Amino acid sequence: MTHCASDNLPTMLSSSSSALSAAAFQYALPPRMGVDHNDPSSLPPSPRRRQSFTAMGAGAAGGGGFLSNLFNDGSAANAATTGNVNGNKGATNEVIKTVNGMRQRRLGGSDIIVSELGLGTQRWVSADFNAPDKDEVFDFLDTAILKGGVNLIDTAEQYPIPSDGKDAKEGDSELVIGEWMKKRKLDKGEGRSKVVIATKITGGRNVTPKNIKKDCDGSLKRLGTDYIDVYQLHWPARYSPQSNWGQSLAYDIEADKSGYWRGFGGPTSFEELCMSMQGLIDEGKIRGWGMCNDNAYGLTGCTRTAKALGCTPPCSIQGDFSLIDRKSEENGVAEAASPYNENVGFMSYNALAGGMLTGKYMDKPAALDLGSRDDVMEAMKNPRGRMDEFGWSRTLYRYRTDAAQEAIRDYAAIAKEAGMSLTELSLRWCRQRSLITTTLVGHSNMGQLKESLDYFTKSKPLSEDVMWAIDRVHMRNRLPIFSSSRVGKDWDGEGEIGETIP
Numbered sequence: 001m002t003h004c005a006s007d008n009l010p011t012m013l014s015s016s017s018s019a020l021s022a023a024a025f026q027y028a029l030p031p032r033m034g035v036d037h038n039d040p041s042s043l044p045p046s047p048r049r050r051q052s053f054t055a056m057g058a059g060a061a062g063g064g065g066f067l068s069n070l071f072n073d074g075s076a077a078n079a080a081t082t083g084n085v086n087g088n089k090g091a092t093n094e095v096i097k098t099v100n101g102m103r104q105r106r107l108g109g110s111d112i113i114v115s116e117l118g119l120g121t122q123r124w125v126s127a128d129f130n131a132p133d134k135d136e137v138f139d140f141l142d143t144a145i146l147k148g149g150v151n152l153i154d155t156a157e158q159y160p161i162p163s164d165g166k167d168a169k170e171g172d173s174e175l176v177i178g179e180w181m182k183k184r185k186l187d188k189g190e191g192r193s194k195v196v197i198a199t200k201i202t203g204g205r206n207v208t209p210k211n212i213k214k215d216c217d218g219s220l221k222r223l224g225t226d227y228i229d230v231y232q233l234h235w236p237a238r239y240s241p242q243s244n245w246g247q248s249l250a251y252d253i254e255a256d257k258s259g260y261w262r263g264f265g266g267p268t269s270f271e272e273l274c275m276s277m278q279g280l281i282d283e284g285k286i287r288g289w290g291m292c293n294d295n296a297y298g299l300t301g302c303t304r305t306a307k308a309l310g311c312t313p314p315c316s317i318q319g320d321f322s323l324i325d326r327k328s329e330e331n332g333v334a335e336a337a338s339p340y341n342e343n344v345g346f347m348s349y350n351a352l353a354g355g356m357l358t359g360k361y362m363d364k365p366a367a368l369d370l371g372s373r374d375d376v377m378e379a380m381k382n383p384r385g386r387m388d389e390f391g392w393s394r395t396l397y398r399y400r401t402d403a404a405q406e407a408i409r410d411y412a413a414i415a416k417e418a419g420m421s422l423t424e425l426s427l428r429w430c431r432q433r434s435l436i437t438t439t440l441v442g443h444s445n446m447g448q449l450k451e452s453l454d455y456f457t458k459s460k461p462l463s464e465d466v467m468w469a470i471d472r473v474h475m476r477n478r479l480p481i482f483s484s485s486r487v488g489k490d491w492d493g494e495g496e497i498g499e500t501i502p
Helices: 005-013 018-028 053-058 076-081 136-149 172-183 211-222 258-264 270-282 296-309 333-337 351-357 371-383 390-395 402-417 420-432 444-459 466-478
Strands: 095-099 102-106 113-115 115-121 152-154 196-201 230-235 288-291 316-320 345-347 437-440
Touching: 053 351, 095 113, 102 437, 113 115, 113 196, 115 136, 136 172, 136 444, 152 345, 152 437, 196 211, 196 316, 211 270, 230 270, 270 288, 270 296, 288 296, 288 345, 296 333, 316 333, 333 345, 351 420, 390 444, 390 466, 402 420, 402 466, 420 437, 420 444, 420 466
Parallel strands: 115 152, 115 437, 152 196, 196 230, 230 288, 288 316, 316 345, 345 437
Antiparallel strands: 095 102, 102 113
């Protein structure tokens, strides 16, 4: 019989290696105040009989010791064959099969296989002026899932956004997906295996062991299915600059020590998070789990803690990624996620940068960027997309910085010379990045969806010349969405939507 790592504390603490014992104790006991670890409502019930640290070490390549299985030996093959006690099935991003021209890849070290194109559902049945309604959503799903080789649907308990509480309520996106699955007999049995559902628990202080279980049950009920394939944190269960709407990468120690995060026992620890997710896996409610809007620290914190506890590590991290937002390739996330390291899949979103990378705002700027109040009001009467709406336009201003728009014009020129649209260049480029497992794309109409399907099924890789031209533009400003020429002297350390500067 095997046990959770914490069951073996007496044995580990009597080890001849004091350093090893100290490490074991650090990982095994979450240092969170205000939590009764004997209270079943405080921690997930009945954690599975996990492999002990000793057992983990005994099965690892290269020698004994429980820490030996926390690290790979430096080969992609090793990522596919070692760490089996942590559910490692293979190397992330390896192509497993092709369905109707759509390649499907392994997500992290799991047995979850996802299409290179995933359906983003944030605006489905939302209060947006051009949001797809239920009938259009059903058409999207029929076209993409039943005919197009797509199998991944990404949603969240908070979707749709925006919701007005009347015609569009939080949770409605999950409800419409569940209704479609039931009508197409994909909600259970063999049919259910044809669809990969990723959904999210609302992040921040909402993420507690109790709420992880409760909110997961709520999503399962709305989706009308017995299990969720990938259960994700919408943003971290701790302070992180990465979750600040993508506006800043600077760590703010004052924000981290605030009462919001440090009161009531502090943020949910990596240990509690990993054990809670394992509880859902043990109950058969989820197949895997992951993070969203997190960074390299959060990724490795979760993977290393999970492995140390003998829990299933996260299989995915989801993040903002596009031609004008390549931070995840250069801030440690790509290195951490690699099959040579933590072996975690990456779900990219906002690949079209809120519509800016479609080119539709190039000839006529977004509403809030127009010169006069009359022009702004006129543009908002006939919006072309989110950038012509007051709320979205302010929230997503990062995609319209001077630096971002300069880069977008340069990318549009590259696309034109290559004989394609800026949209096509943007999506095909994402498809070729070694970090990316799947690209989540939201669509307002069927024409957009069919274009995306074409780009992901019929197109050859972009040429080396095109890829190099893109990189040369990138080198002129590596982080254009974090640039701003509109920061006022009297703004008192804040940006346009109140975010901390820098």
